[in-house]
Amino acid sequence: MSLAPQCSLNSVSNGDKDGVVIDCDVRELYYGKFKAVRDTRIAIERGKITAFIGPSGCGKSTVLRCLNRMNDLVRGFRFEGQVCFQGTDIYHNSIDPVAVRRYIGMVFQQPNPFAMSIFRNVAFGLKLNGYKGDKAERVENALRRAALWDEVKDKLHDSGLSLSGGQQQRLCIARAIATQPQVLLMDEPCSALDPIATRRIEDLMLELKQNFTIVIVTHNLQQAQRVADKTGFLYVDTTQGGRTGYLVEYGETRQIFEDPVEKYTQDYISGRFS
């Protein structure tokens, strides 16, 4: 990575540069002719939980998926801007998107364990990277940190699909953290879960924050308030005919919820938008 393209973004607007893991500047983002997101600049800080909130279709998931180049898989995707991961522009031509995804893990909306045993699910990333060490130890460690070990330690060779929805989602988290990624992206990780399972995942996020930087997309404002250190509010701009999402406001969660600067944020937080 010595020839890595240096990032040309200047230091972040509101804080120390060293604490920033990902500096994301989405100037324009298209799916085919559809302009999905514009002008969204978010600096993800190390060891914190950053939440993206906003109405459906405002592009929160799209922005999240920019951070590990999952959008590359969508046909017609076009991106203008920069995403700087530890000072390297991951959208530079010389960067392999597959390698990026090994440093920036992802947890999806629907729990999506593979149709293989619990052990092999967690060991999947280790296998991808040709890990030679003690897999059992790493798997146990990941499952413990995902707060799933006690529930599955006696049935590691059962199918991952035999678990309940909440357990499956924690399995997916274990799978994502087994390879020690720097950042964990979570795309509405609780929207398919019941309140109890949701609470467990939230506790888990607060726990994981000590070792990982977490970015979460959520529809649930209370969830953002409970777990996030920083919150970005995205909204849809329909003035130019399309439905283009953009960042309205980004700041400390407390400030966004209690003392928002922008009127749109205030309206959304107080439920004045449906």
Added chain:
Amino acid sequence: MNETVFSAPVSPVGEPVRIDISQLEKSLRRPRSAFSFVLSVLVGLMTITALVPLFSVIFMLLVRGGKKLSMSALTELPPSAFELGGGFGNAIAGTVIMVGIAALISVPVGIIAAVFLAEVAPESRLAKVVRMCAKLMTDFPSILAGVFAYGAVVLITGGFSAAAGGIALSILMLPTVMLTAEEAIRMVPSKIREAALGMGATQVQTVWMVLLPTAFPGILTGIMLAVARAAGETAPLLFTALFSNYWLASDGKIDLMQPTASLAVLIYNFSAMPFENQVELAWAAALVLVLMVLTVNLTGQALSRNRTE
């Protein structure tokens, strides 16, 4: 027509519906119920009628083929004209070997092609052409596969052979294997694909470590269907493997370049002979062929069920 429609009393707006309990009881006297009953009976009868040919064939096979079925029939060579006894051991071996050759060719090629169609370039012009050709080829008259292999293999290698038979059968198996494998790979939920790619798997790793294992039961079903079809084909083998009264070996080694017996061709040849012994052997061979296909199918189902659990 109005009588068959159930007429629930529609109460005025704002008033609760009054339910007449007698209206809810089942009764064949109501035209609607009677009509439903008659249709159910009719559908049942039709189903049984459709199964009659199937069961009568199986019954005939068991009765007429079972009589001659013995260890010697399974292991000995075919008898000559007035000889008694004998069997079709070489035909069983020939069928297994030729279907095996066909599977060795069509399964890897078919699965790789399916990966291309489903994953690599599903919308490309090449994929569309290949898919259309494969669909045409599933209804390919099997004799044409024989004629093709005759021209492409038999004439060039200078003789009828097991290899030529296997190639002819592989042409028939390929489209089935390919199309069912493509379907099976497509059926893997996109969230599973995303999970693998999100972990930083390359496309090759995603296909190899996640998509193919997940699609395995479906792929296996396609292979079984293709094997079952190939095992029963007669026409393509007449042009390519012909028939042989001897084992497929020379100097104690298996020789794939000789004319080769197969169950299907043996049944075709022997059933038309004027000799009682041969006709009975043909029945027994037919029974064995059906049992072999059945075994292959059941094994495949058991394997794919273990895999999905």
